[in-house]
Structures are given as C-alpha cells and as structure tokens.
Amino acid sequence: MMKTSITAIESASWHTPLVLRGDHISCIRQAARLGYEGIELHLKDSDALDRQTLCSALKENHIALTSIGTGPSYSQERIFFTHAEPEVRAEAIRRMKGHIRLGAETGAVVIIGLMKGQKKDCADPEKYGEYFKRGLEACLAEAERLKVTLAFEVIDRFESDWLNTVDEGLALLQEYPSEFLTLHLDTFHMNIEEADCAECIKRAGKKIGHVHVADSDRWYPGHAHYDFASTFAALKEVGYEGAVALESFLYPDPETAARLALEHIKTFL
DSSP states (O other): OEEEEEEEEOOOOOOOOEEEOOOOOHHHHHHHTOOOSSSEOOOOGGGSSSSSHHHHHHHHTTTTEEEEOOOOOOHHOOOOOOOOOOHHHHHHHHHHHHHHHHHHHHEEEEEEGGGGOGGGGSSGGGGHHHHHHHHHHHHHHHHHHHHHHEEEEEOTTOOOOOOHHHHHHHHHHHHOOOOEEEEEEEEEHHHOOOOOOHHHHHHHHEEEEEEEOTTTTSSTTTOOOOOOHHHHHHHHTTTOEEEEESSSSSSHHHHHHHHHHHHHHHHHH
16 A cells, blocks of 8 residues: 655755755654654755664654655755766765665665756766766666665656656666666656656556655645546556655645645545
8 A cells, every 4th residue: 555755854945845844853753743654855965864863763753764855965055966077976976875875774765856967957968968877877786785766756847857758767767677766756747747647657557666746736635636536546556555755835834735635645545
C-alpha cells in the first residue's frame, strides 16, 4: 500500500512549493501529529546533519524518512552537476553521495531534480551532457553500492529546460539501466506536460520510484481540478507501493494545506 508523506525544509521563500518549515526535528514531529506516515526532507548537505538525533526523532515519532529532496543546493546555493566550475561539480557529487549514505541508513529514496542543473546555467551548453553523465554515473555507482534508490524527477518546461516528459525520462533510464535508477513523477508537472497522466503512469510502470502530489494550481490536492482518481487507480494498477508526498504551496497555511491534502489523498488509497 502507498505511504503518505509530506515535504519539509528548514527555510525557503513563502512561494516555494514545500509545505512544512522549520528545523528537521520540529517538522518530523509536526508531520507525525498531522497523521502522515512519512516525511520528505529537503536538504543541502546530509553530511552536516546530526544523523543520530535525526534517526532517533524518526523512530520516536513513528514516522519514516521516505525521501530526500536535493534541490536546495541548486536553488539556494547554485551547486549542481553541470556547473561550469569543476570544483562546484565535485561539490554537487559529494553532496549527492552524502544524501545517498543517509538514504542507506534510513531507507529513503534520493531525488535528482534540479540538482542536475539546466542547459541555460551551463556556460558551455555543448558540455552539458558530458557533465551530467559524469555526475549521474558517479552517484549511480554509489547508489548501487549501497542499494539506495535514486529517483530522477521529470519537471515541466517552465521550470526545467531538459527532460520534461515521462517518455523523455524513460528514455534516460534506458541509457542507464539499473534497478536503482527510477523515475520521480509529480502530478503538477505531469498535468502541464502530459495529455493523459494515467496512461503515462502505466507506461512508466515499475520504473516509478517516487511520487509528488499537488493540484493543478499547485495548492493541496482537492483544491482545483486535477484528476487524482485516475492517477491513483493507475498507480495501483502498476503496483506502486512507495510514498506519495505532498509537494504543494503552503497556502492558506501549512497546517490547513497538510490536513486537507491528507483527507483528499486518503479517499484514493
């Protein structure tokens, strides 16, 4: 059965589509109190964490670390696989390997989203593919060694200038055949790019490693008109049993968004 999860970050702008804000321990407690089975922490550097305290908090609150979001390195510090400077590329790989080690300790999926970088960010666009390949291969080798699932996020064209559709993501997975490299699907992004989200889920099938949910306006599920019934039916049909993490705006406030989202999601589980 799919597990409910909710996104959290220490600090970000009000418009960042992550729901909970605050230190990791407080967010873990809040997620558990709200009734979620898991939490997705968005982290800059897992090696800088007090892992013992983090793991103890997860255990004490009977909640799983379902997933690790890696985007803050890109959005807040401009650290990513395809940066022009070799030192920055090396730091991106080091951080990803740290996230993978945390994933090995906790069972969390590690997301590769904008950590890949964008072509527009690359000083030499012709080098983009080479830099991406080096970064992904280094991280995939570590993930395979530690048996941690990486989930490559398919992001819509307005937020990423490369790999925007499920089919493009599946083509990438064919280039890097590994049981530890999967697709991360997001209802908000799919709603923009795909003609039929349910059919895309069926095509992805067992390659789905993680799922984000938000409504078509990026508010909590149930606020607008996204067809969650067909999406969850398709996820069940392909046998997906991973986490379904709420990644939406925190409007009107985090508690209300989290509560109403969970009520809506549970009607389909």
